[in-house]
Amino acid sequence: MSWSEFFSMGGYGFYVWGSYAVTLIALGGEVIFLLRRKKNLTSRPDLDRHHSSESDNYENQA
Amino acid sequence: MANRKINWYKYSSPANFYPLAGKLIPWFAIPAAILFIAGLYVGFFVAPTDFQQGDAYRIIFIHVPAAWMGMFLYVLMAGYAGIGWAFNARLASMMATSLSITGAMFTFLSLVTGSLWGKPTWGTWWVWDARMTSTLILMFLYIGFISLQSAIDEHRRADRAGAVLALVGVVNIPIIYFSVQWWNTLHQGATIRLLGKPTMAPTMVAAMLIMLAACWMYSVAVVLIRVRCIILERERNTGWLTEPVARGEATHFTGAESI
Numbered sequence: 001m002s003w004s005e006f007f008s009m010g011g012y013g014f015y016v017w018g019s020y021a022v023t024l025i026a027l028g029g030e031v032i033f034l035l036r037r038k039k040n041l042t043s044r045p046d047l048d049r050h051h052s053s054e055s056d057n058y059e060n061q062a
Numbered sequence: 063m064a065n066r067k068i069n070w071y072k073y074s075s076p077a078n079f080y081p082l083a084g085k086l087i088p089w090f091a092i093p094a095a096i097l098f099i100a101g102l103y104v105g106f107f108v109a110p111t112d113f114q115q116g117d118a119y120r121i122i123f124i125h126v127p128a129a130w131m132g133m134f135l136y137v138l139m140a141g142y143a144g145i146g147w148a149f150n151a152r153l154a155s156m157m158a159t160s161l162s163i164t165g166a167m168f169t170f171l172s173l174v175t176g177s178l179w180g181k182p183t184w185g186t187w188w189v190w191d192a193r194m195t196s197t198l199i200l201m202f203l204y205i206g207f208i209s210l211q212s213a214i215d216e217h218r219r220a221d222r223a224g225a226v227l228a229l230v231g232v233v234n235i236p237i238i239y240f241s242v243q244w245w246n247t248l249h250q251g252a253t254i255r256l257l258g259k260p261t262m263a264p265t266m267v268a269a270m271l272i273m274l275a276a277c278w279m280y281s282v283a284v285v286l287i288r289v290r291c292i293i294l295e296r297e298r299n300t301g302w303l304t305e306p307v308a309r310g311e312a313t314h315f316t317g318a319e320s321i
Contacts, residue, residue: 010111012117015178016117018178019124019125022171026167026171030284034287034288037288041294
């Protein structure tokens with residue numbers, strides 16, 4: 001089987017590769033978004049002890 | 063921290079779960095990557111071309127695992143939401159919130175890949191068939207859960223509201239699962255049954271199951287990463303986050319420095 005045959009998927013290439021492309025975008029996007037969210041959180045200056053001195057737990061006040 | 067008496071509940075505390083989750087992530091992320099590669103290899107290079115559908119059937123290797131994950135993760139999400147609500151366990155509620163995004167993503171993927179499969183084999187992108195309609199309802203339940211939670215500012219109140227919605231929505235899961243038996247649908251019946259022989263070639267089944275395992279590993283890894291983010295966001299002001307473990311400078315949380 002040649003590569004061009006492989007990519008054409010017996011004429012169903014658009015549907016087969018389209019499915020896997022959407023999956024790759026969704027999963028990859030989720031990972032990239034999450035790692036960015038994590039990075040923003042762990043590099044926050046307000047996690048520093050000096051900056052969180054007025055930090056009463058607002059959730060407990062409700 | 064001081065009034066924590068029973069050790070079994072140690073990891074129900076976000077402060078203790080946070081470093082544990084961090085250690086667990088690679089144990090799921092790396093197998094996920096390996097299994098995805100293995101599953102795609104078997105699916106595209108080992109499994110034979112289907113005699114009826116040609117190569118279009120190869121969509122099954124992502125479609126079926128995505129659809130299953132959408133359902134599994136929903137049940138898991140509702141379970142965690144229910145535990146968080148019933149036992150006032152905030153970590154369980156955070157897990158539910160974390161699961162909702164990944165579950166919604168897999169449900170979305172099952173709808174999109176199903177549509178891409180339906181067009182060449184049925185001649186239509188979409189029909190209001192029982193299985194497809196109930197899966198669309200599952201997608202709306204996820205969207206409802208996510209929007210409801212994000213619309214309520216107070217976290218614990220958002221958790222409780224979400225739990226009610228998630229638990230009521232569980233009724234949809236058996237409807238999706240049995241829809242192909244209860245109604246005469248365009249969607250084909252189950253290709254793999256708990257009892258009895260699968261109706262596919264063994265290599266096709268193998269590829270599908272490897273992809274399912276990959277999706278499970280992937281889901282656990284991303285849900286753990288996300289729940290760590292949620293813990294950081296919600297517990298930003300509670301004191302323990304300023305300690306060495308949370309800052310990645312130590313591996314064990316002792317509680318000794320607790321304020």
